Amino acid sequence: MTAGLCHSDVGVMEGVIPTPHGLPLILGHEASGVITALGPDVTGWAIGDAVVVADSIEDTPGGTHDGAYAEYFLATAARLVKLPEGMDWGQAAAATDAGLAAYTGVVVRGQVKAGDRVGIVGLGGLGLIGARIAVVLGATVYGVEPKDEPWAIAREQGVTEIVHDVSELAGADLDVIIDFAGFGTTTTGALEAVKRFGRVVLVGLGRTEFPFASFEFVMRNIDLLGASSQGKPEHLAAVIDMIASGDLKIAAAEVGFDEIPAGLERLKQGTVTGRLYATLPE
Structure with missing residues (x-):
């Protein structure tokens, strides 16, 4: 066992x-x-x-x-x-x-499919799995991770580009972003990086409460979804x-x-x- x-x-x-x-x-x-x-x-x-x-x-x-x-x-x-x-x-x-939570975020709630441009915020245990699942599905994956240590592993898993902070992806108009960190700023930053009618999936619970500006969220018709197994x-x-x-x-x-x-x-x-x-x- x-x-x-x-x-x-x-x-x-x-x-x-x-x-x-x-x-x-x-x-x-x-x-x-x-x-x-x-x-x-x-x-x-x-x-x-x-x-x-x-x-x-x-x-x-x-x-x-x-x-x-x-x-x-x-x-x-x-x-x-x-x-x-x-x-x-x-x-x-x-x-x-870890595998099931990542799959739920990427596939079940994120609805990631081949050809999507996908952001994965947090390349820890869950995020690395989620990134790989998205790659296997045929998506182009952009990673966000403040620590440099997981970057090499993420690249080996097929992640196309990695940045230290989600704010660096602002205006990138990604199709889907899965936030495996959930520190508030990571989610609000994801809302700025996803496209109009895009989807942000929150998996991580780094913070259980956080404020966010609703105007862009509403005007750009963004879906914000929670995900757990x-x-x-x-x-x-x-x-x-x-x-x-x-x-x-x-x-x-x-x-x-x-x-x-x-x-x-x-x-x-x-x-x-x-x-x-x-x-x-x-």
Whole structure:
């Protein structure tokens, strides 16, 4: 079993992100593993199946009930996706939340298609995945990232141009911009960089409240949409298919299961590029 580490776990521990379950709670919502038991009336699954869980705010290990930072976890059968033979466990775990959240922002809510000019704001763990998904779809991708470290990775993923601040794209008239940072200024800057009748999708929660000037937003008929994982297995299956085909590889590094607290501290300090995952010792 492999569990991905996520910055939202830090938010839960700090009391910034509420959980329906309340505390205490075993975290770990990027959950993958092998089925060891089936509940009554569960059909279509067998003990020994390798699976991942499609997260949603209504139903997820590590959110609505105890999660995958443990030897066993419970999952709803209807939210499972079976893994292809030989799928890398680290990639599978990262796909469940980071991959699914990026896919939701780019494909489900952003409606990115071939030929679009797309801005990706924030080239962290989610943003890099979102950028690659947009490239795979045939879009021309412009990245925004204040730190220089992820730039080389982004270029390897097919990002055409990278700037330090979204304000540098003002007037670029991009078709779609997905804001994986969500610091307020990143979203308002995106509104200035997207075209008339364009679309801005907010995924990141760097700030939960921010003001913005509404005149240009209204006059230019811009769509501003929120995006979070909807828990639909078909969305997660699409991400898994991209990974299995080789089109998508999530930058992810392994830590020991007993190193999860240290890994979460690294996420808190902002010293992680890509994703982290922990594998339970056999």
